[in-house]
Amino acid sequence: MSQHLFIAPADIQSPRWRQAFPTAFFAHDATLLTHADCVWLLVHNDDDMHALQTIAASGRKIIAMTQIESGEQARSVLESGASGYVHYLAAASVLEQVAQVVAAGGMWLGADLMRQLVLATARSLPAAKPVNGKPVDLSQLTSRELAVAERVAAGKTNKEVARELDITERTVKAHLGSAFEKLNVRDRLHLVLVMSGRAVT
Amino acid sequence: MSQHLFIAPADIQSPRWRQAFPTAFFAHDATLLTHADCVWLLVHNDDDMHALQTIAASGRKIIAMTQIESGEQARSVLESGASGYVHYLAAASVLEQVAQVVAAGGMWLGADLMRQLVLATARSLPAAKPVNGKPVDLSQLTSRELAVAERVAAGKTNKEVARELDITERTVKAHLGSAFEKLNVRDRLHLVLVMSGRAVT
DNA sequence: TACGCCATTGGACTAAAGGACAATAAGCAG
């Protein structure tokens, strides 16, 4: 059974923390870290982000709590080593569930933010239109075409993509050409633009 | 308490399904849909994807199961309305946890795939860093360099930019080359990425 | 007057991109 530690300023607290974990510890900084293997840290500024990275580096599970949920902050804390991201006023049942997922090695993110994350990736962006005004539909790409297209859209040359996917440059060109045709884009530059949801002028 | 329905071909089954949910239903297609409010669907081809969308549209929770986990497929199923994505051979305890998260209105994704998703959202990264990690500073470009760079970042060829600015293609290349050097980018593709505030991988 | 910066341009060159021809093999559905 995990030992929980909640770290937050005195003026940002919730009774639901103790409700979910009656035996938890509470602190304003990381001094009680040795008592816990699951740390809930309120993240508000850069100092908190640094603390998050330090705690994550200690090998403990860390769950970031926030006052204002945002996709950018979610991504930032998860990239920095957090296994979860949740509002500090979340219900006790939600906190329990987050703890269970994280204790099992998983990651927890609210459904809305999860959808934002999903949608923020290459697919289903709000109508990115190529030059002829048709909407972009990445779902018509095969998995290989998508794999190539994503890497090119991230700025890689055909040679680099070939190396990464362990195929020849010729094969990369074949998939790319097919993707260009399906998405009706002119070249890799337009591909970057439409895959990032931006207008091509 | 949710009623579970597992839909998969006869040759792709797992005893752990019944272990996790002893009262679950099992089928090869969606005929038993009316018995369930939580559907586990093995996703393998486009027909399965269509079935997923249809079941999701029915308002039921749907969890996609796969034989080979991939970030691309994860995104695809989550975009199509699934609330979870898990390997069909996952442990019963994992299946139970997925069910709990989804029943609570959440979404479930394995930690590795979650990290992939997080890292894939290059768009809204706070600081766009080119290859050597220095921040982008467009103010060091001259007005002409900026004019050229903006047009190239909008997807235009050197010839098109030359025509628009009433200069030769050679001049466009000169300004572009200078902009590349000042912004420390490799080529026009990287220019697009850093000018739009995105990470170059 | 001299210097530095910017804008502009040319020639020449290599590398990369993209397309057009072609082909084989595997998997799947009918």
Next chain:
DNA sequence: CTGCTTATTGTCCTTTAGTCCAATGGCGTA
């Protein structure tokens, strides 16, 4: 078994991109 799709690959070609040499002229400043 057949037909289709996908993945992979080759050769050859043209166009585009980018860099390295070079140069002139305008403008502002010391």
